[in-house]
Each structure stands twice: as C-alpha cells, then as structure tokens.
Amino acid sequence: xxxxxxxxxxxxxxxxxxxxxxxxxxxxxxxxxxxxxxxxxxxxxxxxxxxxxxxxxxxxxxxxxxxxxxxxxxxxxxxxxxxxxxxxxxxxxxxxxxxxxxxxxxxxxxxxxxxxxxxxxx
Amino acid sequence: xxxxxxxxxxxxxxxxxxxxxxxxxxxxxxxxxxxxxxxxxxxxxxxxxxxxxxxxxxxxxxxxxxxxxxxxxxxxxxxxxxxxxxxxxxxxxxxxxxxxxxxxxxxxxxxxxxxxxxxxxxxxxxxxxxxxxxxxxxxxxxxxxxxxxxxxxxxxxxxxxxxxxxxxxxxxxxxxxxxxxxxxxxxxxxxxxxxxxxxxxxxxxxxxxxxxxxxxxxxxxxxxxxxxxxxxxxxxxxxxxx
Numbered sequence: 001x002x003x004x005x006x007x008x009x010x011x012x013x014x015x016x017x018x019x020x021x022x023x024x025x026x027x028x029x030x031x032x033x034x035x036x037x038x039x040x041x042x043x044x045x046x047x048x049x050x051x052x053x054x055x056x057x058x059x060x061x062x063x064x065x066x067x068x069x070x071x072x073x074x075x076x077x078x079x080x081x082x083x084x085x086x087x088x089x090x091x092x093x094x095x096x097x098x099x100x101x102x103x104x105x106x107x108x109x110x111x112x113x114x115x116x117x118x119x120x121x122x
Numbered sequence: 123x124x125x126x127x128x129x130x131x132x133x134x135x136x137x138x139x140x141x142x143x144x145x146x147x148x149x150x151x152x153x154x155x156x157x158x159x160x161x162x163x164x165x166x167x168x169x170x171x172x173x174x175x176x177x178x179x180x181x182x183x184x185x186x187x188x189x190x191x192x193x194x195x196x197x198x199x200x201x202x203x204x205x206x207x208x209x210x211x212x213x214x215x216x217x218x219x220x221x222x223x224x225x226x227x228x229x230x231x232x233x234x235x236x237x238x239x240x241x242x243x244x245x246x247x248x249x250x251x252x253x254x255x256x257x258x259x260x261x262x263x264x265x266x267x268x269x270x271x272x273x274x275x276x277x278x279x280x281x282x283x284x285x286x287x288x289x290x291x292x293x294x295x296x297x298x299x300x301x302x303x304x305x306x307x308x309x310x311x312x313x314x315x316x317x318x319x320x321x322x323x324x325x326x327x328x329x330x331x332x333x334x335x336x337x338x339x340x341x342x343x344x345x346x347x348x349x350x351x352x353x354x355x356x357x358x359x360x361x362x363x364x
Contacts, residue, residue, distance in 0.1 A: 014142065015139065022181045022182040072123055076127075078180060080180050081178060
C-alpha cells in the first residue's frame with residue numbers, strides 16, 4: 001500500500017497539480033476581484049468614452065489597473081510574459097488617450113485591451 | 123510580475139516532472155543507450171530547459187511537448203519489448219567486425235567505421251594485439267564486445283577444476299552509523315550477533331561505523347569513520363591543496 005502510494009499516487013497527484021497550475025490562468029483571471037473583476041470595467045469604460053466622461057473613465061481605469069495587479073500575481077505562473085506586459089502597455093496607452101480626450105484612440109486601445117484579456121489563459 | 127519567482131516555480135515544475143518521467147522510462151544506464159536514446163535524452167532535457175526559462179511562451183505547451191516525447195519513448199520501449207523484429211528494426215543490429223580473427227572490411231565500410239576507430243575501441247578494451255581476437259562485435263550501443271581466441275582467454279577456476287564457493291550480493295548492515303534492521307533480519311542475524319562482531323573489532327557502538335556489509339560467505343566488512351590515516355596521498359598538481 002505504501003509502495004503504491006509512493007510510486008503511483010504521489011507522482012500522479014503531483015503531475016495533476018502541475019497541470020492545474022499551468023492551466024489555472026483562464027479560471028483565476030475571472031475569479032479575482034469578484035464584482036470588481038477587470039473584465040467588468042470594460043463596458044463601463046466603453047460607455048464613459050462614448051459619452052466623453054473623461055474624469056470618470058480615468059478613475060475607472062486606475063481601479064481596473066489596481067485590480068489587474070492582483071490578477072497578475074496569480075496568473076503569472078501560467079501565462080506568457082509578453083501577454084502580461086502587453087496588457088499593461090495597452091492600459092498605459094489607453095490612459096494617455098483618455099488624458100488627451102481622444103475618443104478614437106481610446107476606443108482602439110480599449111478593444112485591444114479586451115482582446116488581450118480574452119486571450120489570457122488560452 | 124516577478125520573473126525570478128516565475129522561473130523558480132517553472133523550474134520546480136520542470137525538475138519534478140522530469141524526475142517522474144525518467145522514473146517511468148526506467149533505469150537504462152548511459153552506457154546502454156543507443157544513439158537514438160541519447161538524442162531523445164538531449165531533446166527531452168532541452169524542452170525541460172525551455173519550460174523553465176522561456177517566459178515568452180506559456181509553460182503548458184512546453185509541458186505537453188515534454189509529455190509527448192516521454193510518451194513516445196515509452197510507447198517505443200513498450201513495442202520493442204514485445205517485438206524482437208521491431209526492436210531490431212528500430213535499434214539496429216549488432217555488426218560483426220572481426221570474424222575468426224579476420225577484419226570484415228565490408229561490414230566496416232557499411233557502418234562507416236574506420237580501422238583506426240576499431241583499433242582505438244580495442245585498445246579501450248585492453249586489446250593491443252589483433253592476433254588475440256577471434257570475434258569482435260559492434261553492439262547497438264556503439265560499444266565493441268570481444269571474444270578472445272581460446273588460447274588467450276583468461277584462466278578461470280572451472281578450467282582447472284577448482285571448486286569455488288557461491289558468491290552473491292553483499293548486504294549492508296550499517297550505513298552512516300545506523301543499523302539497517304530490515305537487512306539484519308533478511309540474513310537471519312540479530313543485533314546481538316552484530317554487537318559481538320563489532321566488539322571483536324574493538325568498536326564500541328554502531329555510531330563509529332560508516333559502512334558495514336556482510337558477504338555471502340559470512341565475512342563482515344567494516345569501515346569506520348576514524349580511518350587512522352594521518353597522511354593522505356595527494357593527487358593534486360597544486361601545492362597546499364589537500
């Protein structure tokens with residue numbers, strides 16, 4: 001029994017744990033933050049950019065980035081470094097467009113941000 | 123994002139995965155590996171290295187690659203265990219290089235093996251005179267097996283009809299100062315016997331012993347921590363290095 005546990009169960013459980021860690025990104029990104037999850041900010045930001053509520057959009061973006069930093073801590077072990085960096089860089093560019101009150105640029109960056117987010121863990 | 127931490131976690135995943143996968147593949151020694159096995163080993167190791175440090179892609183695809191290669195090797199091992207024909211087809215066959223004392227030039231040419239390489243391999247096997255060889259076979263592992271002519275073969279006890287005792291595997295009784303009770307039981311001996319043996323060697327406790335083994339003739343080999351050697355032979359080329 002001990003031999004079975006040592007040579008079969010423990011290695012199989014370890015491999016299973018590794019598989020879960022390596023594929024946890026898609027699940028964890030939607031879990032962290034609850035109602036304040038990063039994806040919940042996208043419709044708000046889109047509405048605010050459409051109605052040119054720039055101050056509100058900037059505040060929401062800051063809150064989203066703060067939430068994103070929490071998400072990164074958990075998904076960094078399963079995701080591509082370039083994709084994580086890409087999200088941060090796109091968010092920074094979006095902030096620039098919001099500050100400059102450039103509606104077209106802000107839309108483009110927000111859509112890229114959504115796409116990058118959706119691709120995480122896939 | 124903490125890259126150092128990511129590499130640490132991915133390194134642990136790769137290390138333990140590789141450990142488990144290599145245990146699954148078995149205990150083939152490096153000297154027993156065929157050329158293909160050798161390449162497989164390098165490839166699997168390379169994938170594990172990428173899994174650890176290549177942060178530009180997710181860990182999962184690397185892990186799948188690692189599992190795929192290991193799985194392929196496992197399947198190949200399974201097939202070759204069950205079919206001698208497939209095993210020979212995949213691993214190749216031994217080639218006779220010297221037969222009845224004569225070098226097989228065509229065989230050498232076929233496997234692109236030079237006479238110099240043959241002589242070098244023979245020298246590795248302590249053969250400096252080709253005239254002593256009856257057969258030389260190149261194994262699939264790349265090593266040469268040699269059968270000497272009967273007049274040059276080493277004399278064995280059976281040649282001169284001398285009776286010999288059975289020789290089996292020695293059993294470890296003490297390792298690193300600790301008695302291995304399970305092994306003592308296995309050879310039908312007990313603690314009192316061991317204590318009396320140690321006492322006869324002027325050893326007060328098993329803690330003084332680094333290694334004690336018992337051979338099948340019942341002889342006890344004991345190596346103490348204190349070897350009473352004051353001047354070690356120094357093999358270093360550099361002065362003052364002990």
